[in-house]
């Protein structure tokens with residue numbers, strides 16, 4: 305429904321978007337993820353015909369935005385929630401939008417109800433909280449009852465209640481069969497909202513996959529094993545060709561083994577065959593944030609301020625180790641993901 309092909313945007317010497325290719329399907333929420341400055345807003349602006357690509361194309365339902373006959377009936381967007389005259393009421397703002405775009409006035413009342421603003425529709429939009437402004441922006445995006453919706457960082461600055469509302473609303477819109485593209489720099493939020501993730505860094509595609517595939521691909525899956533005869537267990541697993549790391553006791557765990565490259569089933573079966581008792585057998589995969597850091601690591605590493613902002617919510621023991629990964633590695637991974645998923 306949204307097709308981006310070789311999309312590129314240069315601002316002088318800045319390459320904001322670099323040969324980006326991806327598709328956004330209807331019926332699911334697609335998260336558009338990347339650290340600050342990765343090129344998400346620029347890409348969205350090009351999809352919406354607000355910025356001209358240096359190269360490549362962005363189409364909605366097969367045509368560039370500028371060639372859509374009745375654009376608001378096809379594509380709705382929320383780029384900046386504060387884009388509203390502060391002295392206008394929510395209702396008048398929407399009426400003005402509807403009139404300017406040839407949309408029926410009756411739709412104004414419908415969208416006010418949909419976003420839960422009917423009771424405050426005659427209040428000045430300038431006095432709205434950020435959450436209410438976001439709802440008004442979403443109401444505007446829905447005026448033309450479009451099949452395709454783009455939201456740029458819709459949960460930025462919202463309180464937890466507002467975040468949950470937006471998340472559920474996006475999912476509801478997708479469940480109606482609409483194409484929903486939502487940008488964010490917060491992976492943990494997107495993991496709860498989206499089914500698919502398009503991840504970019506420094507304007508380039510890093511991965512294009514389902515959330516599950518993204519995590520499986522990007523995180524190491526290991527198995528924690530503990531039992532009374534730990535040395536024999538270790539020998540048995542090594543004999544079985546598995547990678548084993550011995551972890552001494554720490555404040556939380558007694559001594560245990562960390563096995564890589566195997567499932568809990570495989571480890572359990574191997575040890576059962578030798579009648580080795582187990583006190584613990586637990587699969588562990590890295591966190592979503594770890595996965596994100598692993599893939600966007602180099603794209604963030606060179607943007608000190610961006611990295612700080614993005615990592616602000618990670619505890620110190622989850623911060624990535626120093627030193628940028630070798631250049632190009634992540635881009636290559638991204639292509640692999642794309643190949644595997646399509």
Ligand SMILES: Nc1ncnc2c1ncn2[C@@H]1O[C@H](COP(=O)(O)OP(=O)(O)OP(=O)(O)O)[C@@H](O)[C@H]1O
Pocket residue numbers: 315318319320338339340341342343344345346347489
């Ligand atoms: N109008 C512009 N003129 C010059 N440079 C720009 C312009 N718009 C964006 N850029 C640059 O392009 C790059 C991508 O910016 P963009 O806003 O698209 O990223 P983003 O992923 O949306 O980030 P954020 O989440 O911070 O908005 C940045 O380096 C930014 O400084």
